[in-house]
Amino acid sequence: MxxxxxxxxxxxxxxxxxxxxxxxxxxxxxxxxxxxxxxxxxxxxxxxxxxxxxxxxxxxxxxxxxxxxxxxxxxxxxxxxxxxxxxxxxxxxxxxxxxxxxxxxxxxxxxxxxxxxxxxxxxxxGMCRETRWPQGDLNFPRTLVTEKAFPENETVVSASINAQGEPGVGSTVFYERRIGSSAMIEVIVPYDFTHESGSWGAAFGDLALGYKQTLFHSLAKGSIFSAGGELAVPTGNTAVGTGGESTVFEAFAAYGQRLPADSFLQLHTGIELPAHPDKKPRAYYLRTAIGKTFMTSEGLGRRWSPMVELIADRDLVSGATTTVDVIPELQIPMSKRMHILGNIGFKFPATNTEGRPRQVMFYVLWDWVDGGLLQGW
CATH class of the missing domain: 1.10.760 (Cytochrome Bc1 Complex; Chain D, domain 2)
Incomplete structure (x- = not known):
């Protein structure tokens, strides 16, 4: 037999x-x-x-x-x-x-x-009896900049490298942990390498603590909506240009929508309110991402997700103009279990381009609930 x-x-x-x-x-x-x-x-x-x-x-x-x-x-x-x-x-x-x-x-x-x-x-x-938990089909691919609405358990290491103009490298570690069915806390630790006045400098940026709460989710509609806040403290070094100017409170909302043919749309908007607006201006931002997931092995293999982000920021001061960036990117499956992912993209300044270099951006993501770094390959 x-x-x-x-x-x-x-x-x-x-x-x-x-x-x-x-x-x-x-x-x-x-x-x-x-x-x-x-x-x-x-x-x-x-x-x-x-x-x-x-x-x-x-x-x-x-x-x-x-x-x-x-x-x-x-x-x-x-x-x-x-x-x-x-x-x-x-x-x-x-x-x-x-x-x-x-x-x-x-x-x-x-x-x-x-x-x-x-x-x-x-x-x-149906064996999970609590409907407050959003299902993983609403967990759309993580972008390089746009915040997603789904609460996560993961660690992400991201970086950006100036591709023109003044040399510079930025790096950030994100630690995200779910609280209950629909909330999440996030710890953000930036560390940057700058090149000003002809010499290199390195220092931590402004450390931040964030909170996100899912307010609505519907698998039938393919929608998820969250709101949250973030507090950044001035731990950066003003001498080397890594922050340190003012404590900043940020309030934001994030929305994700499933589209036909394994496509998706993500929106992220918010306002930044510094404690010392004379040193750092208040600002508004709107970030959007649209993408599509492709799967190998008749839809059951590894998943690849090309995306395009449109990032708009505007200082809330008289005479300010809107800064717009475009970021084409690709999320890459690294482990067979799909719990370790990568993403690489290129940021193009579309407006106010003077003094704003193009950047290569990437991250490595580890969903540690699904296994260790050496597991699942």
Whole structure:
């Protein structure tokens, strides 16, 4: 009996594929017929023997294998809602190895139709009973500048390098951590290298602490809306041009919208209110990003997301003009598990170009809830 027939027998007998072999001998030809019409039926036939009736995992005495550290709890909202459907679809279709998880999870591509896989995903989603948690399908790709509305657990290291004019390198570390179902705190640590008066200098910029709260999300409408604030303290060095002029409070709103054909739109707008407007002017900004995600392996492989950002800023002082930048960029999958991503882009000043260099920009993102830096490759 080949591997897939053996797995199917395990499905029909309500056992894990790892333990199906002992029961396969008595199975007749009818064991290869699988007619399941609802997600609940699919789950009870092929999943419950390993994942348990409540999605928290069957007893290890019954499964016959040691549960891997990445074994999911579908009823745990913080971990089960964060991923988009395509992540689950890839693992159910092609097995745990599709995202560099344990091979204990078999592939069901020869046993279930695409419709049945989608039905069981819908059933699994229902195991999280709290509707306040936004689903991962509203977690659109992170851009280089525009803030997204989805609350995250991740660490990001970004950098920008002047491609013309005065040399300079800027770098920033972002640490983001979710609070409950819909909130997030963010710590921002910039460190810049400047070249003024013919010599290089380096110093920390203005450290910042941010908070973001999701106010509305709808999977049916493909929309998510958040608002938040950020407080930056003048820890930079004015002598080398890395900040240090004034404490600044920022209030902002962020919106994400799913568009047809795996496309998306993100908007981010806000106002900056310095404590000392005589040293640093008040300012308003509007940032937008539009992009599309392309997936390999018939939509189940790695995801690539080209995007274009339009960044507009204006000081709220008499006679000020609007500064506009255009940033074409590409988010790149680095790990097989898709928890480590990169993004590279190029910023072109479109208005007020004098003294504003073009820049190469990039980041590396680590979604540490999904695994360590050395895992998932």
């Amino acid at each position: 080949n591997r897939w027939s053996l797995t199917l027998v395990g499905v029909l007998l309500g056992t894990c594929p790892a333990t199906a072999g002992a029961q396969a001998a008595g199975a007749g030809p009818s064991s290869t017929i699988l007619e399941l019409k609802t997600g609940k039926q699919v789950y009870e036939a092929g999943c419950v023997s390993c994942h348990g009736p409540d999605g928290k995992g069957q007893s290890q005495e019954l499964t016959g294998f040691e549960r891997p550290p990445t074994f999911p709890d579908f009823g745990d909202c913080p971990t089960s809602t964060a991923e988009p459907d395509v992540q689950w679809r890839a693992v159910i279709t092609n097995g745990g190895q599709a995202r560099s998880f344990s091979r204990v999870m078999p592939a069901f591509k020869d046993l279930l139709t695409a419709r049945q896989i989608d039905q069981v995903i819908d059933y699994l989603r």
